Amino acid sequence: MKLLKISENLGQFLDANGDYSPIDKIGKDDLLRLVDRTLHDDEVELDAYDDQAIKNQAHQVIYKSVFQKLSDLRKRRQEFIDESARLFLDEYERYRT
Amino acid sequence: MKKIDLHIHTVSTISDRAFTFSLDTFKRYVIDAKLDAVAVTNHDVFDGAQFRKIQQELSATVFPGIEINVESGHVLVIGRPSELDDFESKTTLVSQRITKIGDKIAVEDLIKIFGNLQNYLVIPHYDKGPSIAGETLEKLRPYISAGEVDSAKKFVRNIRDQSKLTPVLFSDSRMRVDLTALPTRQTFVDCGTLTLEALKSCLQDKAKVALSERDGNKLWQVFDNGQKLSTGLNVVLGTRSTGKTYTLNQISETIKSVKYIRQFSLVQQDEAGEFKNSVELRRSAFVDQYLAGLKRVLDDVMTVDLVASDRATSGYADTLLRSAEEADRRDAFSNATLFDEVEFPIENTKTLQDLIGSIRQLIENVEYRPIIEKHVELAALKQLALELINLLRAKILDVQKKQVVNELVKEIKRGLAFRTSAVQVQDVDFYAMAMDRKRVARFSEIIGFLKKEAVIFQETLQGFKVEAKKHPYAGAGEIKAASGTKLAFSDAFRKYDNAYSYLRELMQNENLPPADIYKLFVKISYRVLNKDGHEVSGGERSEFRLLQEIADAQNYDLLLIDEPESSFDNLFLKGEVNQILKAISETMPVVVVTHNNTVGASVGADYLLYTTKEVENGVPRYRIFSGYPTDKKLVAVDGEVIASHETLLNSLEAGADTYEKRRQGYEAIKDQ
Numbered sequence: 001m002k003l004l005k006i007s008e009n010l011g012q013f014l015d016a017n018g019d020y021s022p023i024d025k026i027g028k029d030d031l032l033r034l035v036d037r038t039l040h041d042d043e044v045e046l047d048a049y050d051d052q053a054i055k056n057q058a059h060q061v062i063y064k065s066v067f068q069k070l071s072d073l074r075k076r077r078q079e080f081i082d083e084s085a086r087l088f089l090d091e092y093e094r095y096r097t
Numbered sequence: 098m099k100k101i102d103l104h105i106h107t108v109s110t111i112s113d114r115a116f117t118f119s120l121d122t123f124k125r126y127v128i129d130a131k132l133d134a135v136a137v138t139n140h141d142v143f144d145g146a147q148f149r150k151i152q153q154e155l156s157a158t159v160f161p162g163i164e165i166n167v168e169s170g171h172v173l174v175i176g177r178p179s180e181l182d183d184f185e186s187k188t189t190l191v192s193q194r195i196t197k198i199g200d201k202i203a204v205e206d207l208i209k210i211f212g213n214l215q216n217y218l219v220i221p222h223y224d225k226g227p228s229i230a231g232e233t234l235e236k237l238r239p240y241i242s243a244g245e246v247d248s249a250k251k252f253v254r255n256i257r258d259q260s261k262l263t264p265v266l267f268s269d270s271r272m273r274v275d276l277t278a279l280p281t282r283q284t285f286v287d288c289g290t291l292t293l294e295a296l297k298s299c300l301q302d303k304a305k306v307a308l309s310e311r312d313g314n315k316l317w318q319v320f321d322n323g324q325k326l327s328t329g330l331n332v333v334l335g336t337r338s339t340g341k342t343y344t345l346n347q348i349s350e351t352i353k354s355v356k357y358i359r360q361f362s363l364v365q366q367d368e369a370g371e372f373k374n375s376v377e378l379r380r381s382a383f384v385d386q387y388l389a390g391l392k393r394v395l396d397d398v399m400t401v402d403l404v405a406s407d408r409a410t411s412g413y414a415d416t417l418l419r420s421a422e423e424a425d426r427r428d429a430f431s432n433a434t435l436f437d438e439v440e441f442p443i444e445n446t447k448t449l450q451d452l453i454g455s456i457r458q459l460i461e462n463v464e465y466r467p468i469i470e471k472h473v474e475l476a477a478l479k480q481l482a483l484e485l486i487n488l489l490r491a492k493i494l495d496v497q498k499k500q501v502v503n504e505l506v507k508e509i510k511r512g513l514a515f516r517t518s519a520v521q522v523q524d525v526d527f528y529a530m531a532m533d534r535k536r537v538a539r540f541s542e543i544i545g546f547l548k549k550e551a552v553i554f555q556e557t558l559q560g561f562k563v564e565a566k567k568h569p570y571a572g573a574g575e576i577k578a579a580s581g582t583k584l585a586f587s588d589a590f591r592k593y594d595n596a597y598s599y600l601r602e603l604m605q606n607e608n609l610p611p612a613d614i615y616k617l618f619v620k621i622s623y624r625v626l627n628k629d630g631h632e633v634s635g636g637e638r639s640e641f642r643l644l645q646e647i648a649d650a651q652n653y654d655l656l657l658i659d660e661p662e663s664s665f666d667n668l669f670l671k672g673e674v675n676q677i678l679k680a681i682s683e684t685m686p687v688v689v690v691t692h693n694n695t696v697g698a699s700v701g702a703d704y705l706l707y708t709t710k711e712v713e714n715g716v717p718r719y720r721i722f723s724g725y726p727t728d729k730k731l732v733a734v735d736g737e738v739i740a741s742h743e744t745l746l747n748s749l750e751a752g753a754d755t756y757e758k759r760r761q762g763y764e765a766i767k768d769q
Binding site for chain 2: 024026027028031032035036039057058059060061062065066068069070072073076079080082083084086087088090091092094095096
């Protein structure tokens with residue numbers, strides 16, 4: 001699923017309803033959701049930042065920052081999965097039974 | 098039989114509590130205890146001049162000896178009295194090596210100093226601390242004549258076990274000027290002459306050592322007046338106020354490691370609450386161990402602040418939007434690339450480190466090496482470890498470099514922000530934030546598991562079952578009780594269903610020690626069940642306590658019980674109590690004081706002691722008559738005797754007449 005997309009010279013993000021909203025409307029909860037999906041979804045796409053493709057200056061600033069954050073996070077996905085699987089693993093196994 | 102004590106101190110050294118030596122005390126000990134041979138064995142020192150004086154004054158054979166600190170414990174090395182000068186020069190070398198507490202000598206060096214150790218009596222602390230065991234014992238074994246123990250119980254245990262060394266029981270006492278009660282720990286050896294060679298040969302044969310002169314290992318001396326006890330089951334009888342409890346107290350003062358179950362102590366704690374506390378207390382170590390994992394989890398989760406990380410996300414979103422709005426108003430400072438630069442994420446290398454640890458374990462494991470090598474080549478494992486270690490090194494270097502850059506970026510961003518009115522985007526670490534949320538989720542799951550009702554501990558004890566169960570707290574009051582504080586927990590309890598919110602609420606209470614918070618998530622309660630699976634009644638609680646105390650007695654050298662009948666009915670006494678006392682007396686000396694014929698006459702005593710009090714000129718005189726249950730007469734240490742039959746009937750059946758009447762009474766109502 002594409003989380004960030006550049007369309008019609010605007011930066012857009014996948015909102016809670018599954019639609020694409022302009023990136024300057026992004027809020028805290030949207031960010032959290034995008035972070036979750038970046039780490040958990042098997043298939044994630046992000047349109048690379050391109051200052052030529054985005055004309056709106058405000059969109060450029062926001063899109064660039066969010067894109068960088070999410071793509072960095074995506075690169076660490078396996079590390080995250082491994083690390084979280086091991087969280088309190090001994091205790092988890094011990095108390096589960 | 099010769100009576101020997103080859104472990105006696107006469108010099109106050111750094112390893113002793115300070116004392117003043119008295120030759121008179123030593124003389125009194127040798128004469129009163131009727132010792133045939135003694136050895137002077139001071140810690141890491143041999144005082145030749147003092148030894149010669151002692152040798153001159155004592156009537157017994159005196160051996161020169163030394164107690165040496167070797168690698169893991171103490172060992173006695175005893176020489177020939179005829180080779181004093183040689184012994185003195187060798188022990189001087191020992192003293193030169195051991196000059197402060199903690200110094201010790203290796204077995205190899207001991208052999209270098211003494212030459213052939215077979216020319217000496219070598220007796221290590223064996224079933225006695227600090228004991229010599231393991232490799233050190235193996236190195237010494239070819240030279241060892243016997244192993245020293247420190248109680249009659251251990252003596253008998255080592256005699257019975259064929260794989261153990263011949264035990265010797267010595268006093269290990271200081272011949273102090275103020276020594277009042279004389280030592281009672283000695284060993285009898287069936288030895289003609291008392292030479293080093295004769296002793297060595299005697300000690301080769303377990304049948305030639307004993308705790309008593311005439312009764313083998315059945316009896317051992319407990320008081321310095323010569324009074325003996327059985328190494329099995331002793332029953333102390335006597336009318337009221339004849340010194341029975343006094344005798345038990347005296348025994349418990351004389352012997353070091355005694356389990357003493359005092360009269361009524363089992364019924365005193367009959368109250369349900371107290372009983373529960375004592376049951377819980379004994380098992381608190383288990384619960385602590387069970388909850389140790391939760392403690393570790395909490396240590397970590399308590400550092401997670403989801404509200405703060407939420408704030409950081411909001412801060413990032415807000416400043417990002419504002420900075421976008423002002424994008425056209427940027428100046429030279431805010432246009433600098435580093436103005437909105439984000440820090441490098443710092444990778445956690447723990448996974449890799451753990452992986453290397455696991456592979457290292459595979460390489461180093463000796464126990465399962467054949468299986469490991471059947472599947473993986475050791476060389477390949479080493480290559481793998483090497484590659485991963487190199488990767489780890491590279492990653493650590495990378496992390497260090499990034500940390501330097503991050504510090505630099507932070508500093509430059511701060512500097513740029515000072516000089517511009519443009520909004521700077523507040524950075525947020527989404528990875529750390531997501532991991533914190535995972536942490537909280539896993540923590541909540543764990544607490545969920547913990548709250549599920551289940552039995553976590555079960556222990557059976559002679560038909561009783563102790564059960565520890567975990568379940569959620571039912572209210573704030575229970576949490577308060579578990580906290581051991583007077584704090585209020587109603588606000589916290591409202592959040593009990595959400596583990597993380599509940600934790601944060603508990604953390605807000607400054608008066609609650611963070612280290613105790615782990616106790617407040619799950620309640621652990623105990624039940625003691627009887628044979629039928631029901632919770633125990635008042636009487637059964639006393640029975641359970643007795644069984645628990647007796648089970649605990651295994652860890653001691655002697656068990657004393659004062660009037661068990663004061664807590665139980667005859668059926669329980671005759672059934673369980675007698676049976677258990679008899680069973681435990683197979684492995685350790687037991688002394689039971691009783692008036693009760695069910696215990697006194699039916700327990701199957703190995704030795705009887707009868708206490709009397711006579712008042713002469715207004716001064717009470719307490720005496721003990723003792724003998725085997727089959728002896729017609731009981732004998733006091735001064736040789737006076739009383740008739741066993743009459744004594745037993747008097748103390749257990751209120752006299753021959755009463756016994757006869759009672760017998761006839763039962764006879765009359767018996768079905769024809």
